[in-house]
Amino acid sequence: MAGLADSDSSRFLQACRREPVDRTPIWLMRQAGRYMSEYREIRKSIGMLDLIKRPDLSCQVTMQPIDAFDLDAAIIFADILPPLGGLGLKVGFEAGEGPIVYNPVRDEADVLALATPDIQEATGFTLEAIRLARRELDSRGIPLIGFSGAPFTLACYSVEGGSSKDFIITKRLMMGRPDLWRQLMDKLTGLVGGYLRAQAEAGAQALQLFDTWAGLLSPSDYMEFALPYNQAVIREASKAGVPVIYFSTGTDGILELVAQSGADVIGVDWRVDLGEAWRRIGPGFAVQGNLDPVALLGDWPELKKRAAGVLKSAGGRPGHIFNLGHGVLRDTPVDSVRRLVDFVHEYRFEEGT
Ligand code: CP3
DSSP: OHHHHHHHTSHHHHHHTTOOOSSOOBOOTTOSSTTSHHHHHHHTSSOHHHHHTOHHHHHHHHHHHHHHSOOSOEEOSOOSSGGGGGGTOOEEEETTTEEEESSOOOSHHHHHTOOOOOHHHHHHHHHHHHHHHHHHHHTTTOOEEEEEEOHHHHHHHHHHSBOOSSOHHHHHHHHHOHHHHHHHHHHHHHHHHHHHHHHHHHTOSEEEEEETTGGGSOHHHHHHHTHHHHHHHHHHHHTTOSOEEEEESSOGGGHHHHGGGOOSEEEOOTTSOHHHHHHHHOTTSEEEEEEOGGGGGSOHHHHHHHHHHHHHHHTTOTTEEEEESSOOOTTOOHHHHHHHHHHHHHOOTTTTO
């Protein structure tokens, strides 16, 4: 299939493999979403969860930023929380409050009640959206990224029951009942590993693990309570033969541990200089990042300067994938995204401009 060969040799996948590329590839976390009027239009008539459960609409939203900008990869439109339904957790999105788990996991009975997931039944809508999106993307030679929340970040929502800035209930369970924690993490690891593999089998050409809350852990807690489960899911996902990206935030103090996850690509947030992060992570990895998303809210000269700063830090080394240090913010002007994407592609390292 010609399209398949095209997207497999795309600059994004080449960079994941640390092969030299003609231009630095760029895609953006949360590249589909509320900053785009086309997305807001669809959301007027359908809720977030219902949208994710409609493969045709999920595919359509995945394509919106691809149609609007010269991006090097698409990411399937979904969320990290709906797969938790496979464990028997009831997930919802409430306006103004973000995600909610209505029956959070708080004690031994809750952990024992967790179901063994049927991946197809719990996530089949996203797997179907992946198949649909691949058809659209192949003709354009653009690869598709699948994703999942990492076990620790999913545990945060499962125990806390929703968003939090410090996830104290979760960390209390982890510290106070490590036996229960391990059982919960084993369940999540089975779900995430199976889900990632199923996405690759459905057509995802790279897989990203989002560990948004890993930065809440001390180095020794990360090593004991999160890292082994990341290693297990990445081992499982890697069997599918596609590159795995591990993204976390607030982990500048533990980058050396993050690099032990087994991922091919390490995504870093903006709190660390990209070149320094790369030195600490090591030369055997590709690195993704790491412009502060707030820079997209500012003037073009300032945005351009900051984007150039990221590129200079990467220094043209094979294996840099340009991205933000976290997701696109809702007030981001569409024009800033367009200018950023074009600037990254036009940037020449010799000139250093
Ligand atoms: O990156 C993409 O374009 C793919 C789509 C995607 C979404 N969520 C869509 C979404 C991805 C990869 C995610 C991941 C996700 N979801 C994470 C990890 C990455 C991160 O941002 O740290 C987390 C922690 C979640 C959980 C989640 N989902 C939260 C906390 C929220 C509410 C926050 C907010 O911005 O309102 C969501 C909702 C959500 N997920 C939206 C989108 C586009 C906004 C939904 C809407 O109201 O239309």
